[in-house]
Structure formats: C-alpha cells, structure tokens
Amino acid sequence: xxxxxxxxxxxxxxxxxxxxxxxxxxxxxxxxxxxxxxxxxxxxxxxxxxxxxxxxxxxxxxxxxxxxxxxxxxxxxxxxxxxxxxxxxxxxxxxxxxxxxxxxxxxxxxxxxxxxxxxxxxxxxxxxxxxxxxxxxxxxxxxxxxxxxxxxxxxxxxxxxxxxxxxxxxxxxxxxxxxxxxxxxxxxxxxxxxxxxxxxxxxxxxxxxxxxxxxxxxxxxxxxxxxxxxxxxxxxxxxxxxxxxxxxxxxxxxxxxxxxxxxxxxxxxxxxxxxxxxxxxxxxxxxxxxxxxxxxxxxxxxxxxxxxxxxxxxxxxxxxxxxxxxxxxxxxxxxxxxxxxxxxxxxxxxxxxxxxxxxxxxxxxxxxxxxxxxxxxxxxxxxxxxxxxxxx
Amino acid sequence: xxxxxxxxxxxxxxxxxxxxxxxxxxxxxxxxxxxxxxxxxxxxxxxxxxxxxxxxxxxxxxxxxxxxxxxxxxxxxxxxxxxxxxxxxxxxxxxxxxxxxxxxxxxxxxxxxxxxxxxxxxxxxxxxxxxxxxxxxxxxxxxxxxxxxxxxxxxxxxxxxxxxxxxxxxxxxxxxxxxxx
Numbered sequence: 001x002x003x004x005x006x007x008x009x010x011x012x013x014x015x016x017x018x019x020x021x022x023x024x025x026x027x028x029x030x031x032x033x034x035x036x037x038x039x040x041x042x043x044x045x046x047x048x049x050x051x052x053x054x055x056x057x058x059x060x061x062x063x064x065x066x067x068x069x070x071x072x073x074x075x076x077x078x079x080x081x082x083x084x085x086x087x088x089x090x091x092x093x094x095x096x097x098x099x100x101x102x103x104x105x106x107x108x109x110x111x112x113x114x115x116x117x118x119x120x121x122x123x124x125x126x127x128x129x130x131x132x133x134x135x136x137x138x139x140x141x142x143x144x145x146x147x148x149x150x151x152x153x154x155x156x157x158x159x160x161x162x163x164x165x166x167x168x169x170x171x172x173x174x175x176x177x178x179x180x181x182x183x184x185x186x187x188x189x190x191x192x193x194x195x196x197x198x199x200x201x202x203x204x205x206x207x208x209x210x211x212x213x214x215x216x217x218x219x220x221x222x223x224x225x226x227x228x229x230x231x232x233x234x235x236x237x238x239x240x241x242x243x244x245x246x247x248x249x250x251x252x253x254x255x256x257x258x259x260x261x262x263x264x265x266x267x268x269x270x271x272x273x274x275x276x277x278x279x280x281x282x283x284x285x286x287x288x289x290x291x292x293x294x295x296x297x298x299x300x301x302x303x304x305x306x307x308x309x310x311x312x313x314x315x316x317x318x319x320x321x322x323x324x325x326x327x328x329x330x331x332x333x334x335x336x337x338x339x340x341x342x343x344x345x346x347x348x349x350x351x352x353x354x355x356x357x358x359x360x361x362x363x364x365x366x367x368x369x370x371x372x373x374x375x376x377x378x379x380x381x382x383x384x385x386x387x388x389x390x391x392x
Numbered sequence: 393x394x395x396x397x398x399x400x401x402x403x404x405x406x407x408x409x410x411x412x413x414x415x416x417x418x419x420x421x422x423x424x425x426x427x428x429x430x431x432x433x434x435x436x437x438x439x440x441x442x443x444x445x446x447x448x449x450x451x452x453x454x455x456x457x458x459x460x461x462x463x464x465x466x467x468x469x470x471x472x473x474x475x476x477x478x479x480x481x482x483x484x485x486x487x488x489x490x491x492x493x494x495x496x497x498x499x500x501x502x503x504x505x506x507x508x509x510x511x512x513x514x515x516x517x518x519x520x521x522x523x524x525x526x527x528x529x530x531x532x533x534x535x536x537x538x539x540x541x542x543x544x545x546x547x548x549x550x551x552x553x554x555x556x557x558x559x560x561x562x563x564x565x566x567x568x569x570x571x572x573x
Contacts (some may be wrong), residue, residue, distance in 0.1 A: 307427055307451070348464060348494045376425075
C-alpha cells in the first residue's frame with residue numbers, strides 16, 4: 001500500500017491516500033505509531049493465513065506485480081482502491097486483533113510501507129518536539145515491528161548529502177551472500193558530488209546506518225528476488241513504468257535517467273529541470289537552490305554508483321533503437337546542459353560502457369541477455385580493441 | 393587470439409611487434425567487470441583493496457571530471473599462475489587498471505611528439521593514481537575525441553582519430569606500449 005502525505009487538495013499522481021495519511025499524521029507519540037503499524041502487521045499476517053486474497057484473485061504472480069498491486073498505483077480506479085482500503089482495513093484489523101506477531105515464525109511476512117511525500121513528516125511534528133521528530137518516530141516504530149519503510153520525496157523538499165565514505169552499498173558479484181547481513185535500511189550511495197553552493201542542507205542529522213533513501217527502493221532487502229528479478233524491478237523504477245521497455249517511448253527524462261545511471265553526470269542549475277528524475281526515475285536530490293524561481297523548486301540531482309541501476313540501464317541500451325533514441329535526446333539535452341569538456345567525459349564513459357556491453361552480449365550468443373548480467377567479466381584486450389573501434 | 397591478431401596487424405603495418413606483444417602479455421588473461429562510472433573526488437592514491445572493491449562492485453572511476461584533463465580508471469583483474477613445489481600450481485589474483493586519458497582532437501593531437509609526451513605523462517599519472525599496481529599490471533590509453541573531419545561535432549560518438557581497423561589497433565597497441573608500466 002502507498003501512503004501519500006501530500007495535502008488533501010493537492011494535485012498529482014498518485015492521489016493522496018487519505019485513510020492512512022490521516023492516521024499517520026494524527027499519531028502524536030511513538031506508542032501510537034507502533035499501535036498503527038502493529039495493526040498493519042496483524043492484517044498482513046491475517047491475510048497470509050486466510051484465503052481471502054486468493055479468493056479475491058489479489059495474490060500476484062510475481063514480487064514485482066505484488067509491489068505494484070499493493071501500492072494501488074495500478075488500480076483501475078484510485079477512488080475505488082481507497083474505498084476498498086478504508087473498508088477492508090478496518091474490517092480486517094478487527095478480525096486480526098488477536099494475532100501476536102511475536103508468536104509468528106519470522107519471515108512469514110515481509111511488509112514494505114511506501115510513504116510518498118515523506119518530507120511532510122518533517123513538517124508535521126508533535127507539539128514541543130523538534131522538527132523531524134515525527135519522521136524519526138515513524139522510522140523507529142516501523143523498525144521495531146520489522147517494517148521496511150520506503151520513503152520518497154517527490155517534490156525534492158529534502159536535500160541530502162550521503163556519506164562519501166560509503167560510495168557503494170550494493171555488492172554486485174556476491175550480493176547473495178551479503179544480503180542476509182544487510183540492515184533493512186540501506187545508506188544511499190555516496191560519492192555524489194558535494195552539495196552545491198546556495199543549497200539548503202537537510203536540517204536533520206541522520207546517522208549513516210539509517211540514512212533515508214529518498215525516492216529509492218531498498219535494493220538489498222529485495223535481493224532475495226535474485227539478480228534478474230531485481231534488474232527487472234530496477235528497469236521499472238528507472239523508466240518509471242511497469243511495462244516492458246520495448247513498448248516504451250524514450251523521452252528526454254528517461255534518456256537522462258538511462259545515461260546518468262551509468263555515467264557520472266550532474267543535472268541542475270541549467271535549462272534542464274532534473275526534478276522529474278528525482279521524483280520518478282531514481283535520481284538523488286543532492287541540493288536545492290535557496291531562491292526559488294517559478295512554481296517548482298530548482299534542484300541538483302545525480303545518480304550514485306548503483307550497479308543494479310547500471311544493469312537496468314545496460315539492458316535498456318541493449319536495443320539499438322532505444323540506444324539511438326537515448327542519444328538523440330541526450331544531444332538535445334546537452335544544448336542546454338553541461339559544458340563541452342563534460343560532454344567529452346560522458347562520451348568517453350558511454351563508449352567504454354557500450355564496448356563492455358557488446359562484449360558481454362558476444363560472449364554467449366546462445367543465452368538471452370534477459371538471463372544474464374552485464375556485470376559479467378570480459379577480456380581486457382578485447383575490451384581495448386572494441387573501445388577504440390567503437391568510435392569509428 | 394587477439395594477440396595473434398595484433399601481431400598480424402603489426403606485420404601489416406610494418407611495426408616491430410615483439411616488444412609490444414611482450415608488454416601486452418600480462419593483459420592476455422586480464423578481465424574487466426565495470427558497468428558504470430563513479431567520481432573519485434579526492435587525490436588519495438588507490439590501494440589494492442580499493443581497486444578490488446571497485447572491480448567487485450562493477451564500478452570504474454572518473455578522476456577529476458571537471459579538469460581540463462579528465463581521466464577514466466578501469467579496474468582490471470589479473471589472474472597469474474605461480475608454481476610452488478613440484479606439481480603445484482596456484483592462481484593468484486592481482487588488481488591493476490587501465491588509465492584512459494580523454495582529450496579532444498586538436499592541431500597537436502596527431503603529433504607523434506605530443507603523443508609521446510602525453511604517454512609519458514600518463515605513465516606518471518597512473519603511478520600517482522594507483523602506486524599499488526604492480527609493474528606490467530597497469531596500462532594507459534589516450535582516447536581522442538573528435539577528429540579531422542568531425543572536430544566540430546563533438547556530440548554523440550566518440551572518435552578515435554579516423555583510421556582503418558588495423559591502424560586503430562596498431563595505434564592502440566603503440567600507445568599501450570608507451571604507457572605500460
């Protein structure tokens with residue numbers, strides 16, 4: 001399910017989830033929040049034990065499908081989905097009131113709460129508490145019940161500057177082994193550029209372990225899906241669509257997302273507004289311009305080094321048609337974008353990535369790339385040869 | 393197989409192959425894993441651990457991206473056989489790298505003298521960036537963007553100076569030989 005905290009009269013998609021948003025913001029103490037989250041856990045366990053979902057044909061066939069169905073984003077009618085949530089949740093909550101999650105074997109249910117417009121939690125604080133206290137209480141309450149929070153900040157209201165010591169938290173080559181040791185909230189990848197001048201910094205001090213991932217799913221907690229499922233999910237998040245990439249049109253924002261997921265490229269302060277990248281395409285907002293001009297806040301955005309996003313981007317660029325479409329949009333973006341020297345750096349990075357990709361594809365023509373990963377190793381000499389030939 | 397192809401290309405181009413191929417030999421069993429780039433902001437030298445970590449996370453690095461002389465660092469894994477005892481053979485992993493110096497095509501780019509100077513600089517730069525890389529496990533590459541016929545349209549495609557495949561390979565190997573530690 002998705003909790004959208006934006007004001008009731010605000011426009012935008014997804015529409016506000018009145019039921020949960022109201023209940024979340026009404027909580028004034030951590031025990032109240034724990035009680036609310038407990039009811040969510042109880043309902044989930046109850047549904048797990050019953051055949052109610054199966055009978056209603058709501059049990060999805062894949063984890064990805066489950067995610068989108070629970071969010072309600074794919075519901076044919078949002079209002080109907082809200083009514084369903086409101087009526088069904090109260091009813092199920094009463095029926096599940098006797099369930100004790102502590103008496104339930106661990107791992108039988110895993111709950112993700114996706115909270116959109118999480119910046120609202122910073123604004124709404126209990127009386128006489130410092131700003132951001134509600135957000136911290138929500139995090140603590142969720143953690144105490146084993147709920148994974150996925151917080152997004154679609155309006156880029158919060159700027160964050162991830163630690164530069166943890167510049168990559170997603171170990172590609174052995175993430176199966178590491179997944180079990182990973183804390184539920186991952187640190188956003190760092191090695192992002194320093195916060196630009198004139199930027200309002202995040203008013204809260206988050207420790208590295210629990211730094212919020214703004215607008216990002218939690219890759220490692222999903223690693224149980226396996227790398228190929230994870231990559232499919234990453235493609236959906238990168239392109240902001242659950243539809244197959246081959247049916248999608250590559251627009252300028254998607255092109256920027258595809259390229260930036262592999263190459264170090266900073267957007268902001270120029271003609272191209274990167275806020276859609278943050279809102280819908282997995283970019284990290286690294287800063288916000290203090291003096292706002294126009295209705296939208298001006299932000300700086302970039303992509304951290306996330307191998308799973310790079311994998312997703314490589315898969316999308318594997319099609320010549322999509323590659324050319326991406327390049328066409330990129331050239332147009334550059335007319336209003338970074339300086340010439342940076343264009344050269346990005347070109348070289350792209351050329352290197354494409355050379356590597358082509359070798360991976362050539363290494364085993366019998367297996368489709370949908371069953372292999374682009375992180376596969378390739379011979380260095382073959383790469384050098386292809387890298388230089390690519391420019392011709 | 394590529395070595396044989398390079399050898400043939402040298403013969404075709406009249407270059408002396410032996411020295412180049414000997415210097416390339418350590419790379420015959422080397423591999424790359426990167427899928428994406430990330431920026432290295434500080435000037436701290438890369439340790440073997442850091443290069444290995446980059447390799448395992450499929451990351452390559454951009455060094456000083458906003459400078460006039462941006463460079464890419466591509467981590468490389470070398471697998472080296474070593475003998476111990478009578479019949480025991482061990483495979484050892486060493487991590488090296490390829491330093492790619494990106495430059496724009498210009499009046500001096502095609503000058504052999506400039507190329508030699510650039511390669512010498514690259515050699516020194518690679519040592520500064522990653523002194524932990526053992527000799528023969530690092531290499532450098534000059535990557536020229538633009539070209540005589542395309543210098544005005546530095547947009548979508550990266551150009552090695554326009555030449556045939558064999559010439560490109562010969563040029564690449566020549567640069568490699570100049571820059572191999």
